[in-house]
Amino acid sequence: MSEMTVSHSSTGSKRVPVVELRSLDTLWFQVAGTVCNLACTHCFVSSSPTNHTHENLTLAEIAPFLEEGARLGVKEYYFTGGEPFLNPEMEAILEATLGYGPATVLTNGLLLDPVRCERLAGLAAESDYSLDFRVSMDGYDAESNDPIRGEGTFERILAGIRNLCAAGINPVITVTEVHCENASREGRERFFRLVGELGIDKPRLKILPVFRMGAEAERSGAYESWQKLRAGEAPAEGWLHLQCSACRMVTDQGVWVCPILVNEPEGKMGTTLADTLGGFPLEHPACWTCHAHGVSCRT
Amino acid sequence: MTDRNPKDDRSRKRDTSPLTAHRGMATWGEKLVPLAEFRKATAAVGRELSPEEREAEVAEFLGPPVDPTPVEGPFSKVAVFGGVYNNHYGLTALLDDAEARGVEAIYCLGDLGGFGPNPNKIWPLLERGGVRTIQGNYEESLASGLEDCNCGYTDPRDNHFAEISYRYTASHSSPEFKRWMGGLPKRRRIRVGERELLLVHGSPRRINEFLFHSTSPAPFLEVLLTQERADGFLCTHTGLPWHRRLPSGATVVNVGVIGRPANDGRTEVRYCLLEDRDGRLGVESVELGYDHRALAAEMRREKLPEKFVETVLTGWWTTCLEILPAKERHASRF
Structure with a gap:
């Protein structure tokens, strides 16, 4: 099935492209819900200290998904929020997950004190599987970063990275294209220099485009009406280049198609992973971003 | 999914103060709605199947593909290697070593080119040794005239050196050699003792999938093997050798490569010997x-990047490092 007919009460029915799940490689957890100690102006899920659209996931809630994921052949587990380390069970959740496979945490770096970093390094060393960290920043200095992530955050992010580094953990620096030069060759070189100055001799960097939804829609404008995928326009190899052909996202309210659409109720596909093994209609304009920019949220 | 007009939302004013904006409210796309409204909407969508329906969905999802690959053997001792990367010195040493160990067959899991010098020297050696070869992504790309090795790298720093390797190999490989590559099978099956093993380049499902030790969890490998109805599989592609025995008793081996060292500070390269030991594999x-040293000298004569030569001489990778998972990168010098 590469297309399906979808009915809307207001606009009638139309044909839309559908992506199939070819394998469940990447299982995401919205582990801290949408609660964050920051309120970045580009956050596509508008996370903030008071956003309880999604709540924390407990270890007890996550455990059955780890079991079900293993049966379905999940290859890697990712944790995001909000800020994952606001979840009081985060380290226990990581320890449990590393019994099943590799884990990656997407963090803003503000809660990475030296003692926690030592504990995380211990978890990483004890596991057969990789434990990886992505630390977000949006500029190579306070002037470019702080207007997006908040006053004083640049220095606090650097402190978190230093603490990870001192514990022997080399995080992936994740940067969004909020400033167009971030993804340029010169921009990348600046980030390499910056992390080099922190004592990291193997700089790792991931650059992501922005999704024009949530807070970002207020910052730079929402999607235009032409920014959507249409039936009949599938590439020759189908839609299998999209990350939703190989991932699902668990939140406190069920299983969503991907990490991007958690604030769209219609991105929810079911209650258990088994409910969500079917195709998904690529109707949201964010699906266009994934297609046009070749986005994968995984590292 | 959404029939909202973005313009409508933009005109709607909201309190953007981060500390108060969401009190009691949820974000639904760009709208703020009462939390209860969002939760009611999410509760109403998505499937909630019965236990029997879920079992049926999972069974269909994990359904095995039809694989007509014939089974070769049975053997009691075979050599399996991958990633020649134009290293004809390494391939010569391998053929001698495997013969001295009395193997019944030698298998190559692909990626004949890249990295090293003079690709046309590889083909006669494979013929001489009677090596049974499958396609790697290099052979697939060269045979079909692609401009890219399709190695599967994602970081520009990795792709920079991958492009240098591929351009050199593509321009120095004869058309006959490339045509021969196009006729190679993508997978083989062999029997060693009682075990039926699948031979692939990247993974059973993708020619360029990277299977590293720290990111190939046992449950994932078990599912692949159940789908393939095999007692184990052997792969290469990443350059780093490993071996995992699964709880079911199945075996998965990444045989490593003979084209460059295993990023461990040793100049030796790796291949795999499989042997039936009274029913045990x-x-x-x-x-x-x-x-x-001879390889390094020839690479310099061919003006290949000095960084490649450094790897050959030191045993540490200097390029294509960004693809490494956290654990493997931690153990890496660079």
């Missing part, structure tokens, strides 16, 4: 020394 990762 013996797996040995063999360290293979070869004339790496």
Whole structure:
């Protein structure tokens, strides 16, 4: 099935492209819900200290998904929020997950004190599987970063990275294209220099485009009406280049198609992973971003 | 999914103060709605199947593909290697070593080119040794005239050096050699003792999938093997050898490569010996020394990047490092 007919009460029915799940490689957890100690102006899920659209996931809630994921052949587990380390069970959740496979945490770096970093390094060393960290920043200095992530955050992010580094953990620096030069060759070189100055001799960097939804829609404008995928326009190899052909996202309210659409109720596909093994209609304009920019949220 | 007009939302004013904006409210796309409204909407969508329906969905999802690959053997002892990367010195040493160990067959899991010098020297050696070869992504790309090795790298720093390797190999490989590559199978099956093993380049499902030890969890490998109805599989592609025995008793081996060292500070390269030991499958990762100084000298004569030469001489990777998972990168010098 590469297309399906979808009915809307207001606009009638139309044909839309559908992506199939070819394998469940990447299982995401919205582990801290949408609660964050920051309120970045580009956050596509508008996370903030008071956003309880999604709540924390407990270890007890996550455990059955780890079991079900293993049966379905999940290859890697990712944790995001909000800020994952606001979840009081985060380290226990990581320890449990590393019994099943590799884990990656997407963090803003503000809660990475030296003692926690030592504990995380211990978890990483004890596991057969990789434990990886992505630390977000949006500029190579306070002037470019702080207007997006908040006053004083640049220095606090650097402190978190230093603490990870001192514990022997080399995080992936994740940067969004909020400033167009971030993804340029010169921009990348600046980030390499910056992390080099922190004592990291193997700089790792991931650059992501922005999704024009949530807070970002207020910052730079929402999607235009032409920014959507249409039936009949599938590439020759189908839609299998999209990350939703190989991932699902668990939140406190069920299983969503991907990490991007958690604030769209219609991105929810079911209650258990088994409910969500079917195709998904690529109707949201964010699906266009994934297609046009070749986005994968995984590292 | 949404029939909202973005313009409508933009005109709607909201309190953007981060500390108060969401009190009691949820974000639904760009709208703020009462939390209860969002939760009611999410509760109403998505499937909630019965236990029987879920079992049926999972069974269909994990359904095995039809694989008509014939089974070769049975053997009691075979050598399996991958990633020649134009290292004809390494391949010569491998053929001698495997013969001395009395193997019944030699298998190559692909990626004949890249990294090293003079690709046309590889083909006659494979013929001489009677090597049974499958396609790697290099052979697939070269045979079909692609401009890219399709290695599967994602970081520009990795792709920079991958492009240098591929351009050199593509321009120095004969058309006949490339045509021969196009006729190679993508997978083989062999029997060693009682075990039926699948031979692939990247993974059973993708020619360029990277299977590293720290990111190939046992449950994932079990599912692949259940789908393939095999007692194990052997792969290469990443350059780093490993071996995992699964709780079911199945075996998965990444045989490593003979084209460059295993990023461990040793100049030796690796291949795999499989042996039936009274019904048990013996797996040995063999360290293979070869004339790496001669390889380095030839690479310099061909003006290949000095960074590649450094790897050959030191045993540490200097390029294509960004693809490494956290654990493997931690153990890496660079």
